[in-house]
Amino acid sequence: MVRNRVVVLMMAVFLVCVAVPAFAQLSPEAQQAIQNGRDAAQQKDYLAAIRYFEEARAAAPNAPEIYGYLGLAESKIGGRELRAVAWYGAYLAANPRAGNAAAVNNAIAELLKTSENNISLLMKTWEAAVAKMPDSVDRGPHTNGFGRDFSWENVGTWYARYGSIEDARRIAHAIPSPGMAGGVFDAIIETQVEAGDMAGAKRTLKSIHDATSREIAKDYFDHAEKLRKDDEVTAGAAVSDWTELFVAGAPPGLDGEMFTDLAASMHPSASGRSDLLESGYSEPWIMVGQLSYVANNLGSMQRKIKRMLKVQAAQQGTQ
């Protein structure tokens, strides 16, 4: 009889452990914040939901489910896909065997796809903006000339980094300055070498007509293996890497707000623009610079996240 009671008690303890969700194990403050966040989300006020979930995280910093809530709330706001991915990454890093890991991975894939679409649109917007720059646009008070070519080089380089080799090549061939065209070809070579496309990289090398760019390209060839490995070596995918990604690693402009409403962030009254104008920078240059800033930072963050996901997948595969 006593033995039966012990068994029943053990079963009850087991059931409590299994059945009671993590939510219930959190402090009352965290639970209340989560509830508030969910209520806000139900009202579709996702920014408020995020604030509540952050409160919950402050009360329970190591609770994986809060990362999940944050990821989901972020994913509901267009333009904040990468932030959502970062929270989902933290959720999976903290809880690799989560029952919904497959669904979370699917969500990550979808979010990355949306982010890529947005970036693609951003690149086209950037390119269209550069095309509207005057030929003679000054880069600033201390630099003259090459303003437009300089911008083209930037656009081409980022096309290459996003893997749009064809677009990058199109831009590079159209840049009059051999050095700046060479910069784009270098970026193409870097991408090709990273991807292991050595034959393609060698073909690209033939398009370079200036010595400096050839030197840089040669360096990519010489350190091809290192280039391929570097990304993975430098990308950590621990929980803190994910949770800190948009805290420590994000540039100021990429706090989510900037890309969610590009036009508002680039309004003439936007901060910084008048200061730059007074410093002698031309307005087209400032605007294209703003686009370049968003595209570069967003692109860098996306590349970093992809590397982290790769590392995370490899780590979880070996576990």
Add this chain to the structure above:
Amino acid sequence: MKTWTGSSLRNPAGDGCVRFCIAMAVAILFVFASASASPIWGQSQRDQVCQGSYGGGCGTAPSRRNEPRQPSARDLEVERHNQGVHIYNAGAVAYSKGDYATALDLYQQALAILPRDRDCLAAIPRTHGYMAYKQGDYASALAYYQQALAFLPHDRYLLDSVAEIHGMIAAKQGEAAWNRKDIAAALAFYQQAYAYYPDNTWRDNIANARKALDNKDATAKIQGIVDSFPKLAAQTSTASDLSFDDFGGSTGADTKKGLLGTKDSNPTLEGRATGPATVGTDTKAGDQLLSAAKTAEHAGDLTANYDRGTAVASGSLVFPKGGVDLSTYSERAKKDPQVISMLKELDSLQARRSALEHERDALVKQRNDAANKVEMDKATAELDKKETEYQNNVTLISQKSKDLEKRHREIDTEVEAPKAK
């Protein structure tokens, strides 16, 4: 913006009156030189000069030694003339030293002596003109110089000055326009100024105004491009297959959304499935249905926004929903067989896309109206299939659009990209 500060005004002492003085001086030198070379002649000439003391006294009758000759009327006239010239020259010196009040006074005196002398007549308005010019009163300066020109109509200095002042007036207007940020007007005035007087400062101002105008134009165009970028924050994400219940304990229903918020749903049906729309949250049965309905609306369709935004931003680089914008295509491109074929294919895909949207809407309605779970599951399965087909269709449109654009670029010169020199 720089303003013109220099002046090419000549010293008025270098004008007609001075020419007369120089001629006189040469004559005197000639007399002295002759006297020193020939004592006889020199005596005679010296006598003339000493006795008469009049530079213009050549040809007067010899006078007796030690008896001053009475000046003739002509001598007096010459002396008076010389006095006028002397005063005029003194005025020119004062003018050159910037003492315009003295210069004016002396010119007035010279004019009293030589009332019909054109140089003297012109000197006074010219001095007034220059004084007005120095004070920046270009209108008065112009009026004075034009008065002076009436006496010396071919005087190069006066003609240049008038042109220069016309230029200065135009440049001043240009500067005012520049300051009120009316760059187009500023450019026109600077061009006018340069036409009157080709000064380098105005040439530079023209270049600066042109650049500013180019920048203004480019800024407006770039702002338009940026403004057409879709407001991503306003778009509801359809990417997630997850709900908040998936991440921890919850009192909510155990529901999951599919591509359209329908797959694997397990709502408790009581009659018709209806409920408040709460996209992205799963708390009540029927939410998914409305979520699906919302998603199916064009306004919530990310792809629609993407296409539209890109088309605006990059000149129809991506196939817009309303069809390909052929305005950027050359006639050659429009007649290209491959382009024609691609356009037909895109039209067909686009038509299918519209049809799919209608079919999808109909299925959402059908699912909303489902009387029982069996009917609802059936509609859900259909809806999922339709959504997959729709997504494939969109992907295909995107791919075909890219192919079309690639072909377009092959045929036509790049519009958006810079041209190789």
